[in-house]
Amino acid sequence: MENYMSFMDSAWKNFIITGKVDSKVRSEIAESWIRCRKYGVDPNNGKGSVKHPDIDKLIRSNIELISVARPIMESIYSMVEGSGFALFLSDKDGYLLEIIGDQDIMESANELNFLKGELWTENVVGTNAIGTALYLNKPMQTIGGEHYGKSQHSWTCSASPIHDEDGNLIGCINMSGNYYNAHSHTLGIVTAAAQSIQKQMALILSYKLLNVTFDSISEGMIVINENMKVKKVNGKALKILNISLDEAMKMNINTLLNEIRFNELLNEKKKLNNIECDFYIRNNRIKCVASMIPLNIIGKNTGMVITFTEVKRVHKLVNKLVGYKAQYKFEDIITENIKMRQMIAFAEKIARTDSNILIEGESGTGKELIAQSIHNYSERERGPFVAVNCASIPRELVESELFGYEKGAFTGASKEGHPGKFELADGGTIFLDEIGELPLDAQSKLLRVLDDGKLIRVGGTYEKQLDVRVIGATNRVLKNEINKQNFREDLYYRLSVMNIKTIPLRERIDDIDVLVKYFVDKLNIKNRNKIIKIENSYIDELKKYNWPGNIRELRNVVERDYYLSDDELINVNNISYAEISEDLIEYKVIEKDIKIIPLDCLEKNAIKDAIKKCDGNLQRASKLLNIGRATLYRKIKKYNISVSE
Known part of the structure; x- marks a missing residue:
């Protein structure tokens, strides 16, 4: 690296004096130097010198790009924090929109006017990662003396253009630091970040998460006033939260979203875009992706618009773009x-x-x-x-x-x-x-x-x-x-x-009461017109069973019995499970002369019976046996079972 930097310093000085580029200088840099010379850029400067005339307007016109890019920049920064790097976001014209970085590198950035609102194109500051990447419309890394402006010779910068779903240039993301920390992987990081931003922008457009009108939005919407009172709720919100309009109008927004500080958002005019949060309703937690935008009229906060959709609708798409996320705690x-x-x-x-x-x-x-x-x-x-x-x-x-x-x-x-x-x-x-x-x-x-x-x-x-x-x-x-x-x-x-x-259900029988109540409560919430109560006799009957399928089996049994309850009351008389449960109870006493059947034989016969009962449909057979299809295939092969027979 030191040899390369010495060479670039020498090549740069020679070009500034003679206007001739050393043949060993890579073509992108050489061509950029020639352009900068034609532009009349001062090679002994390299500092930002053109500021956008209306930064607030600049930010507003790029709010979607900023809202999507900011979390990704924060995620990358969390991995490099303390290593002397900073991340920069620009619009398609080269104006800086967002900056995140360590204090020492931010101080150096300030000296170069590497600030929000400054223009960092080649014709203003010379060869640099942002300006050159935007000009070439491709990822670009500039190290030390490759920069046209001398003030930037202590920097390494890696930038990648950002495009919309039609391929139009909409911005650029850049990662900068001391040139001694230069690494080719940095360019890979910002290129991957640019791709994530592009895909998330397309996702947001598809689901209209930032649209705050009732007529066009497809997400749930809640409008609150400056006193945190709910003023309006759309039908999608009622469906997601599974509540009536009357219930919604009486909601306490601080209880509904107890992890959000609404007073702080309103007072500081903060916006939250596409955050994962939990809506708490009737002791039930609904995971959603939400955007919260304060309403500001003539400088006065008049409330907030909350748009949201259930995370299960977008989670698969989001996971493909930015990885995977664990839901449970x-x-x-x-x-x-x-x-x-x-x-x-x-x-x-x-x-x-x-x-x-x-x-x-x-x-x-x-x-x-x-x-x-x-x-x-x-x-x-x-x-x-x-x-x-x-x-x-x-x-x-x-x-x-x-x-x-x-x-x-x-x-x-x-x-x-x-x-x-x-x-x-x-x-x-x-x-x-x-x-x-x-x-x-x-x-x-x-x-x-x-x-x-x-x-x-x-x-x-x-x-x-x-x-x-x-x-x-x-x-x-x-x-x-x-x-x-x-x-x-x-x-x-x-x-x-x-x-x-893990502990099997038969060793935690005392949990059956609370688990059944939890499952039934969720079903009651899901089916607003059907309220099922739990009889003690039903719980007692469940406790007799050995539960080879554990919690999954219990949940399935409860759900089945819930929907089979015609009189809206679960009891032993209308549960088909009770008729067969006695045959499944674990034997407490085994006579000395009883014939013991090997478990492998029992398993093989059970599989054969299930396949026969399901007419060879292995998907239905696996559900009947309460095992995965892959496991069923493996066991069929293990026992050499002929499915056709």
């Missing part, structure tokens, strides 16, 4: 059982560490709920949470799905290559559900990633350093799988630095 776990509370306390403690975790337990015991809660309780909560069901990935695609692949790695591979789930989880957590289903060759590569935090894409040669916490989960007994040589012993011990064993 420890407070979402419904329990009064002391063993469960002890397990949660242990999980909270290890969540603060950065160790790998293995969650073992039966199906339906909430392993992913615990994994998401750990992520949200950890210091990685602002990073992505990527969940992968290892059993659902075809064997031949496991490595490329987890670790990614380079272009041309195999027939049918994307020509651009593809990042794997581990790369998408960088800076956050990856949850490998049903990890016991991984093929041995994929286990070997996973072990390497766990050992040094590096991976190589399929077909690649470059090692990528990752910062990913791994949480694995399985309903298998992995030590038994090790004995069967289906799972690597070294991977097991590397993965289970911290081990959590």
Whole structure:
């Protein structure tokens, strides 16, 4: 780097004196220098000198770009904070709109007039990442002496243009710092950020999240006045919150959105765009994406417009653009059982560490709920949470799905290559559900990633350093799988630095009361015209069952019985489950001469019976057996069951 900087300083001086460019100077820089010379830019300056005449108007005209880019800039800055870097956002003309950075670099930026509202095009400040990237309409990195203005020779800048969904230039994002910290990865970071901004802008346009009129908006809308009183609510809001108009007009907005400081937003004229927040209604939490825009008329705050939509509608699209997010927290776990509370306390403690975790337990015991809660309780909560069901990935695609692949790695591979789930989880957590289903060759590569935090894409040669916490989960007994040589012993011990064993429902029978009440309350909220009460006899009957499907099975049984209750009262007389429950109760006494049937035989016969009952429809059979389709396929192969027969 020092040799290159010395060369560039010499080449720059020679060009300033003679007007001739050294042939070793890369073409983008050489051509930019020549343009700057024609513009008449002072090479001994390089400071901003043209300010937008109306900065407020500039900001207003670019409010959507700023509102989308700001969270992404903050996310990037959270990773580089303290390293001497700053992030800058400009409009399509080169005027700076937003700046985030360390104090020392901001002081240096001030000296260069690298300030909001300043124009940073080539014809004003000379060759620089923002101006040159906008001119060339492509990502650009400038280091030290590559800058035309001498005042910028101590800087390294990486910029990438931002386009709308039609390919029109709308702005530029830039990351700058001391040239000693120059790295090619910086350009990759801002290029990825620009792509995320572009996609989110398209998403916002599609869903009209920033539209504040009742006639055109497709989201829920609540209008409040300066005294926090609800003045108007649209039908979409009533549907999302599942309340009546009369209830809505009596809502306390501070209770409904208790994490938002409305007085502060109104007093400081703050706007919140596209934030994930929780709406609390009747002790129920509804996760939404919301925008909050103060209403200001002739300088006076007259209230606020809140637009929102349920996160489940946009979460899949948002995840594709900016990663994944865990929804659940420890407070979402419904329990009064002391063993469960002890397990949660242990999980909270290890969540603060950065160790790998293995969650073992039966199906339906909430392993992913615990994994998401750990992520949200950890210091990685602002990073992505990527969940992968290892059993659902075809064997031949496991490595490329987890670790990614380079272009041309195999027939049918994307020509651009593809990042794997581990790369998408960088800076956050990856949850490998049903990890016991991984093929041995994929286990070997996973072990390497766990050992040094590096991976190589399929077909690649470059090692990528990752910062990913791994949480694995399985309903298998992995030590038994090790004995069967289906799972690597070294991977097991590397993965289970911290081990959590979930508690089956039969060992927390005292939780059935609170769980049933929770499920029924949610169903009552969902079905406003049907209010079902819970009889003690129903709870007592449920407590007799062994619950092999655990919480998932309990939820399904409660939902089925809820909808089968014609007289709006759950009791033992109208629950079909009660008629068969006695046959499912675990035997407490086994006679000495009773014939014991091996579990494998019972399982095989159960699968055959389910397939027969469902006329060979494996999807219906898997639901009847309360197992995943991938698990059903594996067991069919294991027992050599003929589906056609």
